[in-house]
Amino acid sequence: MNLQKEFxxxxxxxxxxxxxxxxxxxxxSFLSSWLNxxxxxxxxxxxxxxxxxxxxxxxxxxxxxxxxxxxxxxxGPTHDDITSESISKMFSQKYQYHQEAYKILEKYYENQDFxxxxxxxxxxxxxxxxxxxxxxxxxxxxxxxxxxxxxxPSILQAMVxxxxxxxxxxxxxxxxxxxxxxxxxxxxxxxxxIQKKYKDVDxxxxxxxxxxxxxxxxxxxxxxxxxxxxxxxxxxxxxENIINS
Amino acid sequence: MNLQKEFxxxxxxxxxxxxxxxxxxxxxSFLSSWLNxxxxxxxxxxxxxxxxxxxxxxxxxxxxxxxxxxxxxxxGPTHDDITSESISKMFSQKYQYHQEAYKILEKYYENQDFxxxxxxxxxxxxxxxxxxxxxxxxxxxxxxxxxxxxxxPSILQAMVxxxxxxxxxxxxxxxxxxxxxxxxxxxxxxxxxIQKKYKDVDxxxxxxxxxxxxxxxxxxxxxxxxxxxxxxxxxxxxxENIINS
Numbered sequence: 208m209n210l211q212k213e214f215x216x217x218x219x220x221x222x223x224x225x226x227x228x229x230x231x232x233x234x235x236s237f238l239s240s241w242l243n244x245x246x247x248x249x250x251x252x253x254x255x256x257x258x259x260x261x262x263x264x265x266x267x268x269x270x271x272x273x274x275x276x277x278x279x280x281x282x283g284p285t286h287d288d289i290t291s292e293s294i295s296k297m298f299s300q301k302y303q304y305h306q307e308a309y310k311i312l313e314k315y316y317e318n319q320d321f322x323x324x325x326x327x328x329x330x331x332x333x334x335x336x337x338x339x340x341x342x343x344x345x346x347x348x349x350x351x352x353x354x355x356x357x358x359x360p361s362i363l364q365a366m367v368x369x370x371x372x373x374x375x376x377x378x379x380x381x382x383x384x385x386x387x388x389x390x391x392x393x394x395x396x397x398x399x400x401i402q403k404k405y406k407d408v409d410x411x412x413x414x415x416x417x418x419x420x421x422x423x424x425x426x427x428x429x430x431x432x433x434x435x436x437x438x439x440x441x442x443x444x445x446x447e448n449i450i451n452s
Numbered sequence: 453m454n455l456q457k458e459f460x461x462x463x464x465x466x467x468x469x470x471x472x473x474x475x476x477x478x479x480x481s482f483l484s485s486w487l488n489x490x491x492x493x494x495x496x497x498x499x500x501x502x503x504x505x506x507x508x509x510x511x512x513x514x515x516x517x518x519x520x521x522x523x524x525x526x527x528g529p530t531h532d533d534i535t536s537e538s539i540s541k542m543f544s545q546k547y548q549y550h551q552e553a554y555k556i557l558e559k560y561y562e563n564q565d566f567x568x569x570x571x572x573x574x575x576x577x578x579x580x581x582x583x584x585x586x587x588x589x590x591x592x593x594x595x596x597x598x599x600x601x602x603x604x605p606s607i608l609q610a611m612v613x614x615x616x617x618x619x620x621x622x623x624x625x626x627x628x629x630x631x632x633x634x635x636x637x638x639x640x641x642x643x644x645x646i647q648k649k650y651k652d653v654d655x656x657x658x659x660x661x662x663x664x665x666x667x668x669x670x671x672x673x674x675x676x677x678x679x680x681x682x683x684x685x686x687x688x689x690x691x692e693n694i695i696n697s
Contacts, residue, residue: 223656226494227627228484229670230658232477235499239473249471251506254480254497257656261496284637285657286644324640343661361661382472392529395569399531411468411502412530413475416588416606425474 210248210429214377216275219265220254221290222358225280233360234279241367246377246429247275257281262293270353275374280358282347284324290355291331291348298350300332307337308346315344331355339369349373378429383438387445390414391422397444398424405437455493455674459622462514465499466507466525466535467603478605479524486612491622491674492520502526507538515598520619525603527592529569535600536576536593543595545577552582553591560589576600584614594618623674628683632690635659636667642689643669650682 218238224230232254239249250273255261262281270276281290295302309329316325328345335348338356342365347356354370356363391398391412402410408428415421424441428434463483469475477499484494495518500506507526515521526535540547554574561570573590580593583601587610592601599615601608636643636657647655653673660666669686673679 220497223654223672224658224670225480226484226497227488227625227672228481228486228494229627231481235470236473236476239471241473243472249473250501252465252471252497252499256495283657283659284640286640286647287656320638322637322641325637327640328637359659359661380472382474392567392570392573393565395529395531395572396567402531409468411532412528413469414528414604416604425469427468427472 210377211274213274213375214247215250215273216242216247216277217269217273218249218252219262219269219276219278220252220358221257221262221278221280222254223256223287225254226256234356234358234363237360237364238277238279238367242275242374243380245371245374246379247374248377248380257287257289259289259293259296262290263297266294266353267297270351275352275354277354277356279356279363282328282345282355282357284327284345288327294350294353294355295332298332298334298353300334300350302330303333304329305331305335305337305346305348308348311344311346338366338373340366341369342366380427380429381431381434382425382427383434384426385424385438385441385445386421387424387449388419388421389445389448390420394444394448398441401437401440401444404440405433407433408437410437410441455622456519458519458620459492460495460518461487461492461520461522462518463494463497464507464510464514464521464523465497465603466502466523467499468501468532470499470525471501479601479603479608482605482609483522483524483612487520487619488625490616490619491624492619493622493625502532502534504534504538504541507535508542511539511598512542515596520597520599522599522601524601524608527573527590527600527602529572529590533572539595539598539600540577543577543579543598545579545595547575548578549574550576550580550582550591550593553593556589556591583611583618585611586614587611625672625674626676626679627670627672628679629671630669630683630686630690631666632669632694633664633666634690634693635665639689639693643686646682646685646689649685650678652678653682655682655686 338347411425413423583592656670658668
């Protein structure tokens with residue numbers, strides 16, 4: 208399955224709490240599923256620490272390599288939130304208050320202390336465009352093909368609706384899956400033959416070991432006819448092997 | 453908190469199923485927690501597809517940058533399992549049967565068809581050393597500072613005991629955390645002052661939004677005295693602010 212660059216994406220999870228194992232990342236699977244549904248294929252995910260140079264180097268490389276880059280984390284009010292400033296530097300843009308973002312926050316905090324930390328959430332690269340946050344009012348933003356989102360999963364998920372119209376839609380990536388009690392090693396060779404035959408289908412084989420072992424065979428493609436034929440052949444292969452086992 | 457290179461690590465999660473959002477990665481948090489307990493700091497995680505060039509470029513870069521690299525996934529019997537061959541190429545080593553790995557598998561499959569797919573699981577770089585697998589007998593391996601592990605979490609977790617003696621132990625990374633109902637934005641500035649004072653402690657602030665919003669403040673350091681003093685100051689800051697709020 209080959210996709211044009213414009214329909215590819217990378218995700219950058221920024222945060223020491225994920226690297227230390229303290230917090231389990233939930234944003235990758237959410238964003239990946241959402242992007243897949245739009246026909247955008249996630250080609251790489253990187254989890255990196257809150258370090259300016261690492262953020263700049265990582266995002267700069269990925270934005271040149273893929274159609275879209277989505278970052279999560281590091282846009283809050285505290286000293287360890289350095290994503291927005293790092294992205295400003297990466298684009299060689301001033302890191303300054305975004306007027307609209309500032310007004311939204313000022314209103315939100317009208318009966319509380321609108322302190323430096325809270326104001327900081329309105330600071331962005333000078334050419335940033337807002338991604339509205341319906342939940343806590345601290346907006347995300349985007350510059351060119353880099354989309355900067357918060358790390359808290361519930362907030363990120365609430366904001367995605369405002370991202371929808373900003374992202375191209377590619378050809379829908381179709382998928383089919385077959386869950387079988389067969390061990391993948393018993394059909395490895397025949398499966399490879401089928402993969403070779405259907406070059407525009409990605410055939411994946413994923414063993415699992417729950418109460419009983421088994422395998423999930425997954426096909427992915429943007430070509431409906433190919434994936435249907437491929438699925439048919441694999442179903443037949445599985446059936447024959449179950450009878451013979 | 454500065455760590456020498458020899459006490460740093462990167463994790464490479466290899467597999468299209470994670471990138472598509474179909475499967476949620478569980479290996480990062482398990483490996484990160486385990487490495488942290490050994491005083492090894494995970495500095496980067498990359499999730500990449502089953503593509504030879506990407507595997508080679510990614511692992512080669514990371515093994516030169518960090519003390520250890522752990523890969524997970526892609527060492528099974530099917531056509532989409534290309535990690536072992538890619539790692540062989542990366543090290544410019546022959547990709548061949550490892551005698552001991554072959555014997556273990558031959559014995560395991562003695563009453564079943566020991567087919568090409570199953571034999572493939574014994575193929576490794578010529579200088580690979582085995583990491584025994586107590587669960588399904590298909591071993592992992594390591595070459596220099598690159599450790600190649602399976603993707604299935606339960607198998608990976610069962611193998612880690614055999615890795616233990618192969619990894620240096622660094623200074624234990626101590627951590628403390630404070631869970632408070634305060635919004636992080638109300639104490640952002642004071643928290644920054646404390647972070648500046650304790651340069652060998654990493655202070656992280658992680659907001660959450662469950663039934664009620666709140667913040668977890670996390671301190672990490674290899675210096676017991678610093679982390680204790682830092683925690684004391686942050687506890688005081690939190691207390692004062694709760695009284696005043």
